[in-house]
Amino acid sequence: MADASIDDATTRTESGAQSAAGAGATAGATATGDQSVADNATAAIDSATAIKPYDDECVTPSEPEAKAKGEHIGAVVYFSSVSNNTARFIESCGFPDEGINVYRIPLRPKEAPLQVREPYVLIVPTYGGGNIAKALLPQIRKFLNGHKNRSFIRGVISSGNRNFATAFCAAGDIISKKCHVPFMYNFELLGTPDDQRQVRDGIHDFFLNAKNERDAQGQEQ
Numbered sequence: 516m517a518d519a520s521i522d523d524a525t526t527r528t529e530s531g532a533q534s535a536a537g538a539g540a541t542a543g544a545t546a547t548g549d550q551s552v553a554d555n556a557t558a559a560i561d562s563a564t565a566i567k568p569y570d571d572e573c574v575t576p577s578e579p580e581a582k583a584k585g586e587h588i589g590a591v592v593y594f595s596s597v598s599n600n601t602a603r604f605i606e607s608c609g610f611p612d613e614g615i616n617v618y619r620i621p622l623r624p625k626e627a628p629l630q631v632r633e634p635y636v637l638i639v640p641t642y643g644g645g646n647i648a649k650a651l652l653p654q655i656r657k658f659l660n661g662h663k664n665r666s667f668i669r670g671v672i673s674s675g676n677r678n679f680a681t682a683f684c685a686a687g688d689i690i691s692k693k694c695h696v697p698f699m700y701n702f703e704l705l706g707t708p709d710d711q712r713q714v715r716d717g718i719h720d721f722f723l724n725a726k727n728e729r730d731a732q733g734q735e736q
């Protein structure tokens with residue numbers, strides 16, 4: 516698990532979270548800034564909508580929507596609503612070519628729940644219309660309520676719309692705080708080509724560093 520402290524993991528700079536590449540290098544959130552957003556996020560997760568884990572121990576893992584090509588180094592899990600902005604962003608990042616599996620959280624309750632059993636970075640849009648307590652959609656909360664699903668999260672990236680001012684990308688603050696992982700990056704709507712490059716390269720480096728560390732530890736033994 517990432518070891519970012521709660522306070523570090525719930526703060527962010529004016530322009531958003533730290534770079535995905537930066538989080539990859541440090542495996543911890545170092546951004547400073549908008550404490551009121553963090554406080555509101557804390558209030559939100561302590562409310563009736565808080566993430567409450569359940570035991571999903573005995574479930575078969577889901578297949579990725581898009582499988583890693585070549586050497587498999589990590590995974591991305593994302594949610595996108597019918598407007599599909601996040602899905603289009605994910606598609607343009609080309610994660611499978613970087614050795615990264617891509618999983619999608621189901622949109623509709625009738626679909627089989629997603630069960631992920633490998634380390635992943637979560638990429639989710641923010642909802643709630645400016646109400647931070649409602650920033651996390653139920654589908655995302657349901658996924659994170661799974662005890663096993665939650666145990667594999669390593670970082671979060673959130674999207675949103677700057678029109679929502681202090682609630683911009685608030686889903687990232689909430690998840691970072693609750694799951695004790697770095698808020699690695701944020702972007703608006705479909706993201707820019709620069710956002711795509713930073714997220715793709717940052718997540719690639721994040722998992723490659725983790726793999727190299729594991730390999731080095733293995734050699735020492």
Ligand SMILES: Cc1cc2nc3c(=O)[nH]c(=O)nc-3n(C[C@H](O)[C@H](O)[C@H](O)COP(=O)(O)O)c2cc1C
Nearest residue numbers: 595596598599600601640641644645675676683684
């Ligand atoms: C009903 C609604 C509420 C939204 N609320 C917020 C919000 O509180 N904060 C924010 O940053 N963005 C908010 N957004 C913007 C979405 O996060 C943004 O449009 C995102 O790209 C949607 O991604 P998707 O198409 O993959 O679902 C809202 C969008 C809608 C439609």
